Amino acid sequence: MSSESLILFFIVGVILVGGAVLFSTFIAPSSKNPVKFEPYECGIATSGNAWIQFNVGYYLFAIIYLIFDVETVFLFPWGVVMKEVGLQAFVEILIFFSVLGLGLLYAWKKGALKWV
Amino acid sequence: MSFIYDFSSATQAIDQWLKANLSPTGAFVAELALVGLTILLAYAVIGLYLVYAERKVCAFMQNRVGPNRVGKWGLLQTMADLIKLLMKELIPIRKSDKLLFNVAPYLVIIASFLGIAAIPFAKGLHAIDFNIGVFYIMAVSSIGVIGILLAGWSSNSKYSLIGAMRSGAQVVSYELSVGLALLSVVIFSGSMQLSTIVESQANGWWILKGHLPAMISFVIFLIASTAEINRGPFDLAEAESELTAGFHTEYSGIRFAFFFLAEYMNMFIVAAMAATVFLGGWMPFHLGNLEAFNRVMDFIPPVVWFFGKTIFIIYLIMWFKWTFPRLRIDQLLTLEWKYLLPLNLLNTVVIAFLVLMGWYFK
Amino acid sequence: MEKDQLTEFFRNRFPDAVIEQGNQYLTIKTDAAAMHPIAAVLKSDKELQFDYLFNLTGIDWSDRFSVVYHLESTVFGHEVVLKADILNREKPSVATVSDLWRTAEFHEREVYDLLGIEFVDHPDLRRLFLEDGAGFPLRKDFKDEINLIER
Amino acid sequence: MKEVELNEIIASKEDGKYIINIGPQHPSTHGVLRFVVSLKGETLEYLIPHCGYIHRGIEKMCENLTYPQIIHLTDRMDYLSAHMNNEAVSLCVENALGIEVPERVKVIRTILSELQRIASHQLWWAAFGMDIGGLTCFFYGLRDREKVLDIFEESFGSRLLHSFICPGGLMQDIHPDFQKRVKEFIAYFRKKLPEYDQLLTGNVIFEQRTKGLGILTKAEAIDYGVTGPSGRASGFSCDIRKKHPYSAYDRVEFREILANEGDTYSRYKVRIEEMWESMNIIEQLIDQIPEGSFTAPMKAIIKVPEGEYTQRVETARGELAVYLVSTGDKNPYRMRFRTPNFSNLFVMNHLSAGAKIADLIAISGSLDLVIPDIDR
Amino acid sequence: MNGIVQYFTDIFKAVRSLWKGMRVTGSYFVRPGEIVTQQYPENRKELQMFDRFKGEVIMIHDEENFHRCNACGICQMNCPNGSIEIISEMVPNEEGKPERTIDKHIYHLSMCTFCGLCVKSCPSNALAFGQGFEHAVFDRHKLTKVLNQPGSRIKKKPKAPKPAAGTEKPNSANS
Structure with missing residues (x-):
């Protein structure tokens, strides 16, 4: 089958989840107890909102990830043709990797790879 | 010999039969329905029995018997659980983001569906054979994390949010190692098409043909993919001893079941990928020029080979989970950025060198 | 130091306090106002060094309260019991010793919670177990008709 | 103070902080304990322990009960060290009455205390492993604990809350098979304990998770009154069995396990070593149980002479001090239990400041808190 | 390097x-x-509790429905939780003198902590610990039991010297 049929898998997934949820709403009981609808916080009424500015430790990781992920995108086509191109490709990737490696080393030494 | 288990002629025959007997649109629709049903069935069966397998495996490791009441050896236990979860109330959390809260399970399930579409179960038993198969799998596997993030964020629970944040950082990081580990085989085989990669292993699996570097790649792939599917010892997103249930704390009933199911399906996809790329997929085990031995191996159907390898890797992943304590979030990232990634880069260079010099079994 | 030496030492050092050779431990009895200086000496004196407070008890004697401090020196191994009597039953209060022994902070909170003895200068004197308005159950005149069955 | 109010206070004081309640309904607080935690990202800023959810007023109840009746209440304080708690009250009453219990009782009490210590540490190990994410530990720990509980059940008829040691001796004689069963168990557990090490102690993830985490210095341990294995891991030599030997501890050879680091890992190591040491103590005594009566002659109604009596006992979690004020009646005038967990709990804030959520769980696991012991 | x-x-x-x-x-x-798991409801037949297992307090009755309780009330006095109530009545004996006899020995299983003080202190060894452990019921009131069986009578034993308090006495739980 061709890749258009990905739509099919998408639809099958939607049908599976949607159908089950729909089915469940028909047969499952429903209660009116308002306490039940509270978000879980170990049995204590929640204080404050969960959606506040939250110190995410992976901001820097996300940036480094971006660099490396783009790199992976470039690497795959290289990997495919590596066999045919030979030495030239190898030298090029050496240069590419040394730049990347230096970047990683720089981030490492700067302490960017530290979860705060 | 191997042609006797070739499914491509069978699928083509069905295709031709449908086209001959129905109008072109009708044939197309019928084909879609057939494939959809098959996949749905396979998905459900695999998912449910992976849950069962996990329970049994962990039970045996922990000196227990595991489920053994529903059906013979408890085989129907997960079915019973599914029915129970179906009949459970779907609790709408007050002040949650209703739309995203409801959408999140769809995302994780669809991601796993899309993933399973590209896996070659046997020759010809392959829903879609992309020419960029490896790349495609990597791409769809990261859709799931969006579901997890949405689930955590939309439920307006602090535990969920922390779980989701952890999951985000974790998946983002380990994606790299998964990609680089797969790249090593792409370099060896010179193709991203999964069927081609499998074909290229007809005379030996890449993990064996590629010497030590391929093995290192395999190990890194195992570790990184275990982390990417949020399984122990990397299950920080759920971390039941810290965050009670992490990102799906607020989910109940069948919606929770889908997160649960998606986790197991992701495990299956990852294991299937490892089997396909490193262990030769549905290819039988061949040893050099030992004709007799190879012949015997050929008699085992490719589906059995494929599922055997996949189950072996799933067992490994379960074994990890039930042995190790959980990592902490900063250690998790240290492991990726300071150990796996540099090792992986180095390993890729070594592999490129091996390929350049032709120092591997062709 | 041995018990006799300690007795001698305390007699000289704290002339106002009553030193008793108890059946187990040496006991220093004092009133609430004079307690904290004595405690400070017990903690900091080079020859005493009672650095480990292993028990802090509040007792309701119906006519008065007393707070009992069991002290031990981890350096010398000797022990002493310090007792402070609080005669004011209406509004009992005594100086806190949580500045000397950190562990007292929570023992005092418990005593405050259950007996209602106020510890002056305590950094965080809140109820520990019970809710506000629950009364002070360890007092002898505490009455709880619903939950407490007299036998 | 009501829950919501406290949260509001914290919220108003510290704007924009993430305030999370960990407990009372949380898998890792080992009971109904509540930590109000302020978070910045994953990092803990401060922590307020909140207890009292299962406060039963044992000290108040004691004032209305006779001495034999008090025993069953002490079981329910630190339910994992039931024997030691019973022993503490019994010793206190016996001291007050001036009764010398038979040698047989002393030896049996010592063996029971050590068995109980092993059982308690097994459960701690199991729960600690689970806290830190290794679920399998839980089952191995409980599997081995079951063997101890079987011995208990055979002799005393109950597994957890024995009420077996009473003032004057024991409730009944030990089962004839007791010695055989204990020896079997020691042989069995000597084989299984190395497995604990293989599964957790040497594990690189475990070491990373625990080493250098939640450091408590010796001075701080003394200051906070942290006793038991947690205190000894900081180098605080606080073993009552050595300092003030009771029962038969003066005639057995054993090491007081001390460590100097004071981190979570050394608290772990001390407990593991204590299990080995407890087995040594039991092995020294198990063949030496003298024949004789299992109880000293006691009056039907015990009246403790007027005075104040203190008895300190080493439970599995630290020092339990019983302070008994008697007015010569058949009920105590005031009964005070200085329980180890009470002091151990309040060091949590000090230990976990600046750590991560996952560390909080590891630290509280390593302190081995039993909540009913805090909320007496 | x-x-x-x-x-x-x-x-x-x-x-x-x-x-x-x-x-x-x-x-x-x-x-x-x-594997150490036991299959509980299935192994009910083979499941043997230890002799001394403290499942519940029972009153010993022999085959002819005799018990030994003379309603002295010591168990009630010794129980720390008030889980034993004794209702006695005065019944004339053979000689015509009124004698205290047990009417109902009420035992609240829901309040019992199995401390064993009632069994230990019973001067006539009328009480013992039973082996039953399946106490789950749907109604809490079912946990309140009357220990003396209907129609049972006290077994008169030949006058023996009362055992001195505190001395060793065979425990009925393991005898």
Whole structure:
């Protein structure tokens, strides 16, 4: 089958989840107890909102990830043709990797790879 | 010999039969329905029995018997659980983001569906054979994390949010190692098409043909993919001893079941990928020029080979989970950025060198 | 130091306090106002060094309260019991010793919670177990008709 | 103070902080304990322990009960060290009455205390492993604990809350098979304990998770009154069995396990070593149980002479001090239990400041808190 | 250079320590003989509690429905939780004198803590611990039991000297 049929898998997934949820709403009981609808916080009424500015430790990781992920995108086509191109490709990737490696080393030494 | 288990002629025959007997649109629709049903069935069966397998495996490791009441050896236990979860109330959390809260399970399930579409179960038993198969799998596997993030964020629970944040950082990081580990085989085989990669292993699996570097790649792939599917010892997103249930704390009933199911399906996809790329997929085990031995191996159907390898890797992943304590979030990232990634880069260079010099079994 | 030496030492050092050779431990009895200086000496004196407070008890004697401090020196191994009597039953209060022994902070909170003895200068004197308005159950005149069955 | 109010206070004081309640309904607080935690990202800023959810007023109840009746209440304080708690009250009453219990009782009490210590540490190990994410530990720990509980059940008829040691001796004689069963168990557990090490102690993830985490210095341990294995891991030599030997501890050879680091890992190591040491103590005594009566002659109604009596006992979690004020009646005038967990709990804030959520769980696991012991 | 060597030895050591742990769980996986689980409702027949198991307090009755309780009330007095109530009545005996006899020995299982003081203190060894452990009921009131069986009578024993308090006395639970 061709890749258009990905739509099919998408639809099958939607049908599976949607159908089950729909089915469940028909047969499952429903209660009116308002306490039940509270978000879980170990049995204590929640204080404050969960959606506040939250110190995410992976901001820097996300940036480094971006660099490396783009790199992976470039690497795959290289990997495919590596066999045919030979030495030239190898030298090029050496240069590419040394730049990347230096970047990683720089981030490492700067302490960017530290979860705060 | 191997042609006797070739499914491509069978699928083509069905295709031709449908086209001959129905109008072109009708044939197309019928084909879609057939494939959809098959996949749905396979998905459900695999998912449910992976849950069962996990329970049994962990039970045996922990000196227990595991489920053994529903059906013979408890085989129907997960079915019973599914029915129970179906009949459970779907609790709408007050002040949650209703739309995203409801959408999140769809995302994780669809991601796993899309993933399973590209896996070659046997020759010809392959829903879609992309020419960029490896790349495609990597791409769809990261859709799931969006579901997890949405689930955590939309439920307006602090535990969920922390779980989701952890999951985000974790998946983002380990994606790299998964990609680089797969790249090593792409370099060896010179193709991203999964069927081609499998074909290229007809005379030996890449993990064996590629010497030590391929093995290192395999190990890194195992570790990184275990982390990417949020399984122990990397299950920080759920971390039941810290965050009670992490990102799906607020989910109940069948919606929770889908997160649960998606986790197991992701495990299956990852294991299937490892089997396909490193262990030769549905290819039988061949040893050099030992004709007799190879012949015997050929008699085992490719589906059995494929599922055997996949189950072996799933067992490994379960074994990890039930042995190790959980990592902490900063250690998790240290492991990726300071150990796996540099090792992986180095390993890729070594592999490129091996390929350049032709120092591997062709 | 041995018990006799300690007795001698305390007699000289704290002339106002009553030193008793108890059946187990040496006991220093004092009133609430004079307690904290004595405690400070017990903690900091080079020859005493009672650095480990292993028990802090509040007792309701119906006519008065007393707070009992069991002290031990981890350096010398000797022990002493310090007792402070609080005669004011209406509004009992005594100086806190949580500045000397950190562990007292929570023992005092418990005593405050259950007996209602106020510890002056305590950094965080809140109820520990019970809710506000629950009364002070360890007092002898505490009455709880619903939950407490007299036998 | 009501829950919501406290949260509001914290919220108003510290704007924009993430305030999370960990407990009372949380898998890792080992009971109904509540930590109000302020978070910045994953990092803990401060922590307020909140207890009292299962406060039963044992000290108040004691004032209305006779001495034999008090025993069953002490079981329910630190339910994992039931024997030691019973022993503490019994010793206190016996001291007050001036009764010398038979040698047989002393030896049996010592063996029971050590068995109980092993059982308690097994459960701690199991729960600690689970806290830190290794679920399998839980089952191995409980599997081995079951063997101890079987011995208990055979002799005393109950597994957890024995009420077996009473003032004057024991409730009944030990089962004839007791010695055989204990020896079997020691042989069995000597084989299984190395497995604990293989599964957790040497594990690189475990070491990373625990080493250098939640450091408590010796001075701080003394200051906070942290006793038991947690205190000894900081180098605080606080073993009552050595300092003030009771029962038969003066005639057995054993090491007081001390460590100097004071981190979570050394608290772990001390407990593991204590299990080995407890087995040594039991092995020294198990063949030496003298024949004789299992109880000293006691009056039907015990009246403790007027005075104040203190008895300190080493439970599995630290020092339990019983302070008994008697007015010569058949009920105590005031009964005070200085329980180890009470002091151990309040060091949590000090230990976990600046750590991560996952560390909080590891630290509280390593302190081995039993909540009913805090909320007496 | 040293750092790099350290880096790789660390990795090696880590993998080895992980393998150690996996060997433990793996070895149990292939040894199902070590499974300790009991199949509870199925093994009800073979399930034997220990002789001294404290399941519930019972009153010993012999085959002819005689018990030994003379309604002295010591167990009621000794119970720390008030889980025993004794209702006695005065019944004339053979000689015509009124004698205190047990009417109902009420036992609240829901309040019992199994401390054993009632059994230990009973002067006539009328009480013992039973082996039953399946106490779950749907109604709390069912946990309140009357220990003396209907129609049972006190067994008169030949006058024996009352055992002195505190001395050793055979425990009825394990006899």
